[in-house]
Amino acid sequence: MFVDSHCHLDRLDPRTHGGDIAATLDAARARHVRQFLAIAVTLEGVPELARISREHADVVISAGVHPLHRVEVEPDVEAIKACADRYDAVAIGECGLDYHYLDKHYLDKAPDSVPGREIQRERFRRHLIAATELELPVIVHTREAREETLALIREHTDPAIGGVLHCFTEDLDMAREAVRHGFSISLSGIVTFRNAESIRDVARRVPLDRLLIETDSPYLSPVPHRGKPNEPAWVVEVAECIAQQRGISIEEVAMQTTANFYRLFRAAAPEAPAEIRDALANAGLV
Ligand SMILES: [Zn+2]
């Protein structure tokens, strides 16, 4: 059984099972994906995620604002906490720093389209504080902001609560540094891309008990589905690639990443399907 630890179920592409969430989840369930974590990119989007979660017992949700999302008024710590609380989020995020689009080339084209460094840093800091106060793990989006991401995490998070660097695209050194601070590393379909040798290095060498798998669907379809909108069913391809890289069975990757998921997202554990709880107990993983 598999967990898709990061999918955007409110952004389904119409080409994916006619844009139908139930059909999309069914396709994943048919491939033994047993749990979905639906990720917020805005606080306004959280009620819709909560609705999806109420309709589907195997969907849990997060609450947070993506670093590249433009908002009228920046939510403060209390607003983030209130939203997570009200809608039973199991994590805070996705939040973080993404400086990729701030380079000059891009700014020449669209100077006002992306929140600047200052805004991103303060927004991220508020999320980290909210997560610590609620004792919830944090889902971190980080791109081309390595030192600042690590510094803010070190300053504001409790390693006993931890979090995840999602859709990880940085190098092994950064992964290890995050792991040292109690974080997990989540790999997406990017690990299957031909030019992603450095990510496969991470897949081979990060401790197996700190690895998660995700699709980040509808983005970033894995090989051999590139060019199509991604969907949670394809988290299996991510697991397969990791198994190959580590020279272990896909069953072991599935069991271990599932156990890791419930260890990190503790609030999701009591709701885990009985089948998963039994399997993890039998394997001595809980
Ligand atoms: Zn992200």
Ligand SMILES: [Zn+2]
């Ligand atoms: Zn995402």
